[in-house]
Amino acid sequence: MRGLFLAVFALLxxxxxxxxxxxxxxSNAISVLLPSHPNVDGGILNSGxxxxxxxxxxxxxxxxxxxPNKTDTTFENNPRDNALALLWLAAKxxxxxxxxxxxxxxESAYNNGFSSKGSIDQETATYFLEKLxxxxxxxxxxxxxxxxxxxxxxxxxxxxxxxxxxxEAQLAFAxxxxxxxxxxxxxxxxxxxxxxxAQAALADWYLLHGQQQLAKPLLAATATLDMxxxxxxxxxxxxxxxxxxxxxxxxxxxxxxxxxxxxxxxxIKLYSPYSVAQATRQSGTFNWEGKANCxxxxxxxxxxxxxxxxxxxxxQSYNNDSRLKNLSICLAPPIWLKTDVLDCxxxxxxxxxLGCNITPxxxxxxxxxxxxxxxxxxxxxxxxxxxxxxLDISDAYSVFVHELAHFAGFADEYPIGKGMAxxxxxxxxIEDFRPPNVVVDTEYWYAPHExxxxxxxxxxxxxxxxxxxCSVLGLNSYKPSRRITFMEHHDSGVIPPLYLVxxxxxLEKQNAQRPISMNFFQAFHNSGNRKEAAHWLAEYExxxxxx
Numbered sequence: 001m002r003g004l005f006l007a008v009f010a011l012l013x014x015x016x017x018x019x020x021x022x023x024x025x026x027s028n029a030i031s032v033l034l035p036s037h038p039n040v041d042g043g044i045l046n047s048g049x050x051x052x053x054x055x056x057x058x059x060x061x062x063x064x065x066x067x068p069n070k071t072d073t074t075f076e077n078n079p080r081d082n083a084l085a086l087l088w089l090a091a092k093x094x095x096x097x098x099x100x101x102x103x104x105x106x107e108s109a110y111n112n113g114f115s116s117k118g119s120i121d122q123e124t125a126t127y128f129l130e131k132l133x134x135x136x137x138x139x140x141x142x143x144x145x146x147x148x149x150x151x152x153x154x155x156x157x158x159x160x161x162x163x164x165x166x167x168e169a170q171l172a173f174a175x176x177x178x179x180x181x182x183x184x185x186x187x188x189x190x191x192x193x194x195x196x197x198a199q200a201a202l203a204d205w206y207l208l209h210g211q212q213q214l215a216k217p218l219l220a221a222t223a224t225l226d227m228x229x230x231x232x233x234x235x236x237x238x239x240x241x242x243x244x245x246x247x248x249x250x251x252x253x254x255x256x257x258x259x260x261x262x263x264x265x266x267x268i269k270l271y272s273p274y275s276v277a278q279a280t281r282q283s284g285t286f287n288w289e290g291k292a293n294c295x296x297x298x299x300x301x302x303x304x305x306x307x308x309x310x311x312x313x314x315x316q317s318y319n320n321d322s323r324l325k326n327l328s329i330c331l332a333p334p335i336w337l338k339t340d341v342l343d344c345x346x347x348x349x350x351x352x353x354l355g356c357n358i359t360p361x362x363x364x365x366x367x368x369x370x371x372x373x374x375x376x377x378x379x380x381x382x383x384x385x386x387x388x389x390x391l392d393i394s395d396a397y398s399v400f401v402h403e404l405a406h407f408a409g410f411a412d413e414y415p416i417g418k419g420m421a422x423x424x425x426x427x428x429x430i431e432d433f434r435p436p437n438v439v440v441d442t443e444y445w446y447a448p449h450e451x452x453x454x455x456x457x458x459x460x461x462x463x464x465x466x467x468x469x470c471s472v473l474g475l476n477s478y479k480p481s482r483r484i485t486f487m488e489h490h491d492s493g494v495i496p497p498l499y500l501v502x503x504x505x506x507l508e509k510q511n512a513q514r515p516i517s518m519n520f521f522q523a524f525h526n527s528g529n530r531k532e533a534a535h536w537l538a539e540y541e542x543x544x545x546x547x
Contacts, residue, residue, distance in 0.1 A: 080120070091131075091132065091135065099132060102128060102132065103139050106128065110125065110143065125147065126144065129144040138165065141164070141166075142166045165193065167195035170186045170187075171186070171201060174186035174198075175201070187201055187202040194221075196226065200222050202218055203215040203222070219232055219233035227252070227257065230250075230258070230261070231258050231264070234253065234261070235306065237249065267305065267308050267309045267336075271334070273308075273337065273338045273339075274335065275337075276341055279364050280363045283367035284367060288368075295508065295510065296328065296329045296372055296507060296513070297371045298372045298373070298374060298407075299335065299364075299365075299370035300332070300335070300376065301342070303376065303378070307376040307393055308336040308376075311334035311376045314374075314391075314397055317397040318331050321397075326500070327507060328507045328508070329507065342356045342358070344357075344390075353390070354381055354390040354391075355380075358375070361516075362536070365520070371513075371516060371517075371543060372388070372389070373516050374391065375388060375390050375391070377392055379393070380392050383403070386515070387515040388519050396491065398490040401490070402487065405486070405499075405503065408436070408513065409434070409435055409513065410436060410502075411435035411438040413467045413479050414488050415471045421469075421470055421473045424438075424440075425469065425473055425475045426440065430447055434448055436454075437479055437487060438477055438479055439451050439478050440478070441475065441476040454505075455480040455502075462481075463482050468488065481498065486499075510544055511544040511545055511546060515544070518536075521536040521540055
């Protein structure tokens with residue numbers, strides 16, 4: 001506060017000097033604020049700024065005119081604050097040079113944390129910067145915003161800096177607004193100044209909105225400087241079939257430590273995108289018979305580089321999951337399909353969930369003999385449709401495990417939708433589904449009562465607890481655990497031991513499952529292909545033993 005008082009007092013002292021030429025005021029201030037002066041941070045003044053314009057010369061005023069009669073006062077002699085006051089008077093007269101000097105001095109103090117001995121303090125810097133802001137100095141607004149922080153600075157300062165083509169401020173202003181139009185406008189303005197962070201942010205904006213061709217030149221400009229941009233550019237190039245150049249950028253990003261780039265290179269090394277014919281020819285390379293007790297044969301499929309990376313991670317995670325090692329489930333390595341093989345939609349058949357036309361997988365299924373499939377697509381809500389699981393690249397491994405339990409007939413323990421609840425949540429409906437983990441109320445006991453008897457026969461100490469499954473209808477449902485299980489919150493990670501026993505029991509009751517053959521039968525039947533429909537109905541009956 002003392003420094004601020006001195007600065008204000010100095011302004012009053014030199015007010016009578018305001019009629020001087022701006023170059024004279026600057027000259028007087030510079031004679032004090034030279035880099036060699038002990039009270040000023042070294043190196044803060046750019047000698048190029050010492051040039052004086054056409055009005056007067058730099059040596060036309062003596063430094064003793066900074067504060068007339070100063071020696072006759074009790075005011076402590078502080079040449080630095082007097083010099084700042086002179087620079088401000090010159091700046092007020094319209095001198096860009098004076099404003100530039102002041103900004104350089106305050107920026108140096110800010111960069112040093114206002115901690116150097118004899119340095120300008122934050123209050124003094126803030127005082128003069130606010131004055132410069134009133135002169136609509138955009139750089140001063142941006143520096144003041146940096147000093148005060150997001151909480152302390154008003155949006156006015158940041159916006160003024162943005163209007164003044166301060167790229168950093170334009171980026172900050174873009175990211176602070178909730179208006180998509182304003183955000184894109186200011187990102188474009190900041191990126192047009194070759195400001196790397198803004199170019200990267202604008203590229204992300206375009207990618208988010210599916211405008212890859214607008215993002216491409218921005219990523220090309222930043223790919224050799226930023227590993228994240230290199231990775232995104234490589235993915236874009238790969239999607240356009242420019243595989244060699246894409247690998248080059250993946251390698252660059254990987255060498256910089258980008259983990260996703262490393263995973264991309266690993267996936268490219270292990271897998272290749274196949275057509276249906278190529279995938280069918282390769283299907284015999286995996287031997288289910290080499291696995292023990294493959295009561296469920298699960299084949300993952302990927303539809304792009306991003307999804308094969310995710311599918312490979314799921315495959316590795318499953319093989320490393322000790323919780324599930326005793327289940328009679330066999331998971332094959334994923335098959336990478338070319339992008340035009342499967343027609344997938346995040347709102348498949350307007351159901352609000354991810355789905356695909358899976359008929360192209362039929363010939364592969366005939367050759368590889370899998371009973372269930374997992375399709376990893378770009379985006380959409382995870383779900384199971386009979387023998388097909390749909391995931392997107394954002395779904396965690398815990399989602400995969402949750403959906404895998406649906407393959408065996410487990411019901412959700414969170415509130416299910418009204419349509420499904422109407423089928424499942426009464427005494428008659430649940431008898432048709434018989435989920436191993438949920439029962440409902442009846443007039444006398446629970447239904448199906450055999451399910452509860454099975455829980456108690458496995459573990460007589462089983463505690464029957466309330467489930468949320470049927471809450472949408474206001475009906476009571478129950479589960480064999482007080483804990484929040486993986487069927488209620490997939491990311492809880494809790495699979496009680498009883499659930500693993502129930503899971504294995506379900507696998508051994510193949511008539512309780514709905515394999516992919518049912519999906520194929522329905523798809524071909526609906527399309528009028530009777531021959532294929534008959535083939536897959538026979539496969540379904542053979543699997544479930546219902547023929």
